[in-house]
Amino acid sequence: MKIFAVSDTHGDIDEFVSFVKQLDRPDFIIHLGDYAEDGYKIEKRMGIDTIVVKGNCDFLDKRKTKEEEILNLNGKRIFITHGHIYHVKMNILNLFYRAKEERADIVLFGHTHIPLIFEEKGILFMNPGSASFPKGTEGKSFGFLDVGKQIERKIIKIK
Numbered sequence: 001m002k003i004f005a006v007s008d009t010h011g012d013i014d015e016f017v018s019f020v021k022q023l024d025r026p027d028f029i030i031h032l033g034d035y036a037e038d039g040y041k042i043e044k045r046m047g048i049d050t051i052v053v054k055g056n057c058d059f060l061d062k063r064k065t066k067e068e069e070i071l072n073l074n075g076k077r078i079f080i081t082h083g084h085i086y087h088v089k090m091n092i093l094n095l096f097y098r099a100k101e102e103r104a105d106i107v108l109f110g111h112t113h114i115p116l117i118f119e120e121k122g123i124l125f126m127n128p129g130s131a132s133f134p135k136g137t138e139g140k141s142f143g144f145l146d147v148g149k150q151i152e153r154k155i156i157k158i159k
Contacts, residue, residue: 001148003145005108005143008035008132009035009038009130010133011038013041013132015131016131021046025048028048028051029048029049030080034057035058036058037058053065053082055111067081070104073147076147078107081095084111088109088127092125095107096120105123106126107123107126108127113134128141128142129143140158
């Protein structure tokens with residue numbers, strides 16, 4: 001099951017959509033908030049099912065988008081959140097404990113605008129960075145996951 005994870009688009013999806021259209025089509029896209037409406041626009045423009053959670057900048061969300069979702073894919077449990085309610089800019093401890101409570105195998109989160117992939121005590125954490133307004137030196141990016149018996153994962157830079 002191939003997934004693109006994107007976050008923190010803040011109203012600017014054109015470059016992401018143009019870039020992704022050149023790649024092999026994923027099974028679905030996950031938008032991790034900060035302009036949740038962008039996730040729905042990506043779904044419409046790409047014709048790819050998109051799961052959306054809202055972030056701290058989605059206070060005007062009229063769709064009642066959830067702040068968290070749980071997906072069960074190929075025997076893996078994926079916890080999806082923007083991350084702001086867990087204070088991920090300070091550390092991931094709160095997010096880690098929430099992932100343990102949810103029995104998550106994978107955690108997808110955004111909010112920091114900085115891409116990150118690591119494992120902690122059997123849980124894979126991925127922050128795809130920002131597809132529009134990156135921080136740090138990594139540039140615009142999104143995440144790729146292929147969830148099967150093994151979990152392939154990488155950060156893809158938007159060129």
